[in-house]
Amino acid sequence: MRAIDRVLDAIDLETVLLAEDERSARRLASQLARELGFADADIVALEWRANMARVRIRGYVHRPGHHYAWLGQAAR
Amino acid sequence: MGRRKVLLAPLDPVHDVGLKLVQRALDAAGHSTLRLPPDLSAEEIVSRAIEYEPDTVLVGRTLGYNVPEVLARLVDLMEAAGMRSRVRLGVGGMAIRPELAAELGYDRGFGPGASSEEALAFVEGREPQPPAAPQALEKPDLTAGYGYLAKDREVAASLEAIAAAAVAWGKARTSPGVERARLRRRILEAEAGAERSDGRISEPVDELRAAYVRACDPPIRAFYEGTGPPGKTRPLSADEIAALAAAADPVSFERRQVRHVRARPRVFVQYGTGCPVMDSVHNRVAEAWGADGLVHFDPSWAARTEGLIEGHHSHEEDGTLLTLANLRSIGRARLSGTLWQVRAHRGLNTPETVVLAAAAGADLTKVNPVYGSLGAGTDPERLVVDGGECLSLAAAAGLPLDVVTNEELCGVPAGKAFAGMLIIAAMAVHQGGRPILQPLFCLSPDVMVTGRMEDNFVDYNMAKVIALRQLYDAPIWPGAPIGFLTHTEDRVQSATSTALHAAIAASLEVDAITIASADEAYSGGSIAAASRVDTLLATAEAFRFFGSARVAPTPRAEEWAGELVAQIKDTLRQVLERPSLVDALYAGVLGSPADGVYPGRAGRGTVRLR
Incomplete structure (x- = not known):
């Protein structure tokens, strides 16, 4: 059993990125998601101030309606 | 020892x-x-x-x-x-x-x-005693103790006259939505082998279903004719259906408490990921973190299509399909003490939705033809007929219903929206129903224009409840969700805003609230279960923080409550001057293009005299 198979739907990652503007912060956030292996990721929230961006990245493990690795376990 | x-x-x-x-x-x-x-x-x-x-x-x-x-x-x-x-x-x-x-x-x-x-x-030198076994929660009746009497003589007379005329007007007419609801009821009775509710012998299901299909739009007709489900939907697999069935197995766990010292408000969350399996698990998360109630969200396109499909189905986008199989499975997966609402407030399938809600064991429904026809795209004439049928069906099934005022989000001033809400509530009472008033706690367009929330979010939201209580003795359930349009994509801000609006609601001791997840303002994907926990935790913290203390508004709350009362009375007078409620809706009395709403067109021309 892999732990990631027990993720209900998504993994959120919150951090602060150093970036010179909001556009590059968004690019870095997307890059970070890829580097961490999130194949299906989105930036849920990003606020850029003073060359830093507080960001919340979401990696979807199971979108609604997809095949859930936990099917038959978590609903119990 | x-x-x-x-x-x-x-x-x-x-x-x-x-x-x-x-x-x-x-x-x-x-x-x-x-x-x-x-x-x-x-x-x-x-x-x-x-x-x-x-x-x-x-x-x-x-x-x-x-x-x-x-x-x-x-x-x-x-x-x-x-x-x-x-x-x-x-x-x-x-x-x-x-x-x-x-x-x-x-x-x-x-x-x-x-x-x-x-x-x-x-x-x-012993094992710790386990926490007391979780008690089966008692399912509360949100409408208990309310007399549904207008407290103002003029308002009482206006509501009685408008409601009686609107109910009679609707009962003289029918629509494809009304006919399908009646057919669905007969199909369910026939499938159950039961006698028809009118005492006649049940008919063959195939004939009833054929008549039902004839009253549907092409995409739904295609489903019944075997061409396949509507776009972006698919039938659930056997594994998924088995998982749904397993979710209904009895469970016992320690439920986190959201409320602290006050019995009210009961806290509802909305669900509708599109997938009934994911919904049932999300709902379990919400229950574990203390939600008292669940609200079913269906896809918006389904509200503009005549007819509903059958069976277990998943939907790729937000909103879970209204089918009896989906509803029964989701409903059975909830804890025995959890309240469950299935909405029938807008669109072309509202009466059938109430039939399905009752058949699936829902505790509440949601009806408001005024909002549905001004803010949700359905023709006013059609929705007054269908809405009247909804109110009648809900009363017969013993389902309390909330009357939502989401037209405020389109720009309609709260006073006008409240006049519409009180009319529908009076129509419900006229037919033996138990309505619940649902003012919005929101940063509405009207409020933005008038600047009533430039200083704080407390006064005007409280003014709404004060005004409604001055006029009508009915339960109040702010929603939906509280804090609408105040949320941002930041989860801390979003959860905090929800919690603070919940604190206002608790101060007012309203009967229930609906809260959003911390993903309320995020539109890029589906809501994550963790975001549901965020707002439940934040709300619990607000209730713990304030306890039995109250949020104190400034004197402006009373001033604005007075203005709202005057606006409600004025709007009711204008409705009375029109030939019918439907005419008033087309004429913009309860919300006009200048306010930001337009009479809907879906289902126009489908009403006929009985």
């Missing part, structure tokens, strides 16, 4: 609150205790232990620096003094992890969140 002798020693410069609580529990249990002051060295503690000769030593540590060194030193000194083998040694506090305690040679480590009972059990 004999009386134990326990030495409690804070191995910490200042913190000893945890040990004080443990000492109180030990004393109450009849044990002999000695608690040392903070800021003693390990050497001093061992020295006092040699004098006191305890059978148990409990040490506490909150500060996080040098923890392994300090704790290890105490163990070493106790061993050197020859007392370690005779004395049981436990350690607890914010800086303690049980694994670390075991590694350092302690008999037990109590981490953050450990209870006094756990420490007491350790001292007494």
Whole structure:
């Protein structure tokens, strides 16, 4: 059993990125998601101030309606 | 078990609150205790232990620096003094992890969140008593104790006249939505082998279904003719259906409490990921974190299509399809004490939705033809007919319903929206129903234009409830969700805003609230379960923080409540001047293009006289 198979739907990652503007912060956030292996990721929230961006990245493990690795376990 | 002798020693410069609580529990249990002051060295503690000769030593540590060194030193000194083998040694506090305690040679480590009972059990050499078994929650009746009487003579007369005329107008007419609802009811009765509700012998299901299909739009007709489900939907697999069935197995778990000292408001959350399996698990998350109720969200396109499909189906986008199979499975997966609402407030399938809601065992529904026809795209004539049927069906099924005022989000001033809400509530009461008023706690376009929330979000939201209570004796359920249009994509801001609006609601002691997830303002994907927990935790914290204290508005709340009352009365007078409620809706009395709403077109021309 892999732990990631027990993720209900998504993994959120919150951090602060150093970036010179909001556009590059968004690019870095997307890059970070890829580097961490999130194949299906989105930036849920990003606020850029003073060359830093507080960001919340979401990696979807199971979108609604997809095949859930936990099917038959978590609903119990 | 004999009386134990326990030495409690804070191995910490200042913190000893945890040990004080443990000492109180030990004393109450009849044990002999000695608690040392903070800021003693390990050497001093061992020295006092040699004098006191305890059978148990409990040490506490909150500060996080040098923890392994300090704790290890105490163990070493106790061993050197020859007392370690005779004395049981436990350690607890914010800086303690049980694994670390075991590694350092302690008999037990109590981490953050450990209870006094756990420490007491350790001292007494027994297992801690498990928390009391979760009690089956009593499902509350949100409408209990309300008389549904207008408190103002003019408003009472206006509502009675408008409601009686609108109900009679609707009953003289029918629509494809009304006909399908009646067919669906007969199909369900025939499938169950039961007698028809009108006492006649049930008919063949195939014939009933054929008549139903003839009253559907092409995409739904295609489904019944075997061409396949509508776009972006698919039937659930056998595994998924089995998982849904398993979700309905009885479970018992400790449910987190959202409410603190007040019995109200009951807290509802919305669900509708598109997938019934995911919904049932999300709902379990919400229940575990204390939600009192669940609200079913269906896809918006389904509201503009005549007819509903059957069976277990998943939908790729937001909103879970309204089918009896989906509803029954989701409904059965909820805890017995959880309230469940299935919405029938807009669109072309509203009467059938109430039939399905009742058949699936829902506790509540949602109806408002005024909003549905001005803010949700359905023709006013059609929705007054269908809405009237909904109210009648809900009353017959014993389903209370909320009357939502989401047209405020389109720009309609609250007073106008409330006039429409009170009319529908009066229509419901006229037919024996039990309506619940649903004002929005929101940053509406009208409020933005008038600047009523430039200073705070408290006064105008409170004014709404004050005004409604001045006019009508009915339960109030702000929604949906509270804080609408105040949320941002930031989860902390979003959860905080929800919690603060919940605090206003608790101060007003309204009957229920609907809260969003922390993903309310995020439109890029589906809501994550963790975001549901965020707002439930934040709401619980707000309730804990305020307890029975109240949020105090400024005097403007009363002033604005007076303005709202005047606006409601004025709007009712204008409705009375029109030939019918439908005419008033087309004429913009309850919300006009200037306000930001337009009479809907879906279903136009489909109403006929009976």
